[in-house]
Amino acid sequence: MSLWKCGIGGCAERFEDIESAIIHQTVDHDRHECAVCGSVVPDGYFAIRHAFEEHSRAEYVRAYDADSTAVRVREDVKSEIEDEADLRTVVEELKRRDAL
Numbered sequence: 001m002s003l004w005k006c007g008i009g010g011c012a013e014r015f016e017d018i019e020s021a022i023i024h025q026t027v028d029h030d031r032h033e034c035a036v037c038g039s040v041v042p043d044g045y046f047a048i049r050h051a052f053e054e055h056s057r058a059e060y061v062r063a064y065d066a067d068s069t070a071v072r073v074r075e076d077v078k079s080e081i082e083d084e085a086d087l088r089t090v091v092e093e094l095k096r097r098d099a100l
Contacts, residue, residue: 007077008043018085019093022046026094035063045081048074 003014004021008029015021025044032047033040036055041047051060057071064070 006044018081019090022081022085022087022090023093023097027097036060045078045085048078052078 003016004018006013006015006021006024006029008025011029013021013024013028015024022045026042026046029043031040032043034047034050034054036051036059039050039054041050052075055063060066060071061068
């Protein structure tokens with residue numbers, strides 16, 4: 001079984017499942033202010049999901065001074081998480097904790 005790494009800043013936390021990693025990112029890290037629209041969202045997966053579902057790739061590139069590699073990396077992370085995670089369980093746990 002591979003461990004999931006938090007990946008926010010210098011955080012070295014590792015988790016046995018992706019759901020625990022997402023919950024950690026949401027609960028234990030500061031919120032992220034979207035550079036495109038100013039929305040404040042949990043950092044990590046939810047910030048990536050927000051950026052790519054609410055905004056165009058061009059908006060993301062301009063707002064974050066990103067290049068195509070940065071976009072692909074984040075799209076790959078989003079895709080990998082969505083392939084693995086039971087996001088319904090994550091959302092239910094975060095609501096239980098009142099962290100969303």
